[in-house]
Amino acid sequence: MFSNVCGEELQDHNVSSIGPSSENPATGRPFGAMFPVITIRDMINAQKLLTDYLGIQQLYAVAGGSMGGMQVLQWTVSYPDSVKKAIVIAATGYSTPQQIAFNEVGRKAIISDPEWNGGNYYDTKSYDTPGPVKGLALARMVGHITYLSDESMHAKFGRSLQAKDRIGFDFSTDFAVESYLHHQGDTFTQRFDANSYLYIKKAIDYFDLTKDGSLAKGLEGAHAGFLVISVSSDWLYPPYQSQEIVQALTANECEVRYSEIRSNYGHDAFLLESGQINYLISQFLSRTVVGDVxxxxxxxxxxxxxxxxxxxxxxxxxxxxxxxxxxxxxxxxxxxxxxxxxxxxxxxxxxxxxxxxxxxxxxxxxxxxxxxxxxxxxxxxxxxxxxxxxxxxxxxxxxxxxxxxxxxx
CATH class of the missing domain: 3.10.580.10 (CBS-domain)
Structure with a gap:
């Protein structure tokens, strides 16, 4: 009998975890940009405090996709004896220049919004001044493009027009893909905080498990059993980065399985291809050996x-x-x-x-x-x-x- 544990992220304003929107006890006002920059390792240290509080000495399996996959890897490095099995989906062992570049565009969009006000917008938010929602919406639009693939965008939108019969030859919304991105950006601002977005993207940028330029050296302390999954059409965290993780683990004689799922959904496949991913995970977890029990x-x-x-x-x-x-x-x-x-x-x-x-x-x-x-x-x-x-x-x-x-x- 197993139980699932899902920890909150540091800086997550939607739940009870502390973050930039939380009250700073020294001032009685929200932290804003005064909240300290955090890393993936900080997140795992917080999760370890949670498992210690719950009296959990070892996690049978830790699983995550995208940034969650980075956290899984960090668990196996920071607390190798606390993890029996690790499931890393559509992730990387370090953030690449291209990934950092896209994140910086998103951050710049938020910071350039006059409503951001140096991160201090919580006390002045109202219907008329909702905070840096324009910048956050733009950041989400850019980010969302990286979650898709050329194939999925062709299949979903093609060159279809949005609520019109012909192009307008102006700067209004012509194409369905434009309308889709606007919708994604606008709805995102209703459930996410701009400062939290900045902190998450910075934590991802700082993620780097290499040691002296070697991922194998960075992972040499890990000894969990690993399942690494990549997505064929993922260009945000492409398969070669998952293969680098596998090679590093193999160099350290870790037990590791690797699978590249075939999908046209791009990075989003780790959320959408539940059938393929659930099958791989169930096969991995159902192979119980004596050492597991x-x-x-x-x-x-x-x-x-x-x-x-x-x-x-x-x-x-x-x-x-x-x-x-x-x-x-x-x-x-x-x-x-x-x-x-x-x-x-x-x-x-x-x-x-x-x-x-x-x-x-x-x-x-x-x-x-x-x-x-x-x-x-x-x-x-x-x-x-x-x-x-x-x-x-x-x-x-x-x-x-x-x-x-x-x-x-």
Whole structure:
């Protein structure tokens, strides 16, 4: 059973997160442009505080598209032990000059609006002076073009005229695509704050996970399992940028899957192609391996112990299984509560007399279905999980059989 956690963005004026429209306690007025510039890393630090508050030690999967994909990557770098799986959709490991250029045009449109007033427009907003909505609408129009593709615009609009039979040979709205962009810009101003737009775009511009010019170096601390998805017609975050992420992760020997979905929707496909994306994500998340479900820090006992000591350890720890380790930490057997019962019946004094020595084991990368089949075939309720040196943990059956479960390092 999993639960979804969706954190608010820093600076999001539409929710309870703090941002430029929030009250500055030092002045009693909105922060405006006095609000500090934030980064994607700041956003993730805030999200980590949320998961800590909720008592979540590890997220099974973190998923996001576009800027959300950048946040996913930042999670795996800033808090690598907190993320089991990462799903990066239509994103990049660093913002390119072209992406920064488009963002700057949008920012300039807002800042050039006289109503922006240096970011201090909240106290004077009214029906007659609504704030920098003209600049924000223009910024959204420019940004929205980057979300589409040449193919999608041809299919959606072509050269269709808007509510007229012939072109006007003036500066009125002639084409349907023009009207569409005006609509996108105008409606955006009704639900978004201009300063928040500036802060988001700046955070995206500053995003750069490369280290010494190398994305592989920047991602070398990440060890989650990755699914990276790109869109064939996306020219804002084109497929080559997703492929760079895959190459960097592969260089660091991370488990990574890559898929480029075929779509004419451009960058917007990460929102519109739910069928393709949901299929890829479900396939990725449904491939559960032993390492995804094994429980760590399982108690053990060293070989050579007496049955009395073993029995007391089982009782005190309230467990039914104890892996038996040699002095060097090698797995040499396993003992159960049932073995103790037999020891009492037969007057066995030493652990070596009752423990199972031919232990059936698994490895972290084994599919959970395969591990469950082993348990069924051998009529056992737990499997030790070993590494290449036979030092280990133990996993829970995915079938949720209500038996005690174990893992040990």
């Amino acid at each position: 094994m429980i760590h820090d399982v108690p053990t006992i060293e070989e050579g112990a007496t049955t009395a000591v073993t029995a007391r350890r089982l009782i005190n720890l309230e467990v039914n299984h104890l892996p038996v380790l040699s002095a060097s930490g090698q797995l040499v057997g396993i003992v159960t509560s049932w073995d103790i019962a037999k020891a009492v019946a037969k007057n066995f004094l030493w652990l070596d007399e009752i423990m199972s020595k031919n232990v059936v084991t698994t490895v972290p990368d084994e599919p959970i279905e395969s591990a469950a089949k082993k348990m069924e075939e051998h009529s056992i309720s737990a499997l030790p999980v070993i590494d290449e040196n036979q030092k280990i943990g133990q996993n829970t059956p995915m079938s949720m059989i209500p038996y005690p479960t174990f893992t040990f390092p």
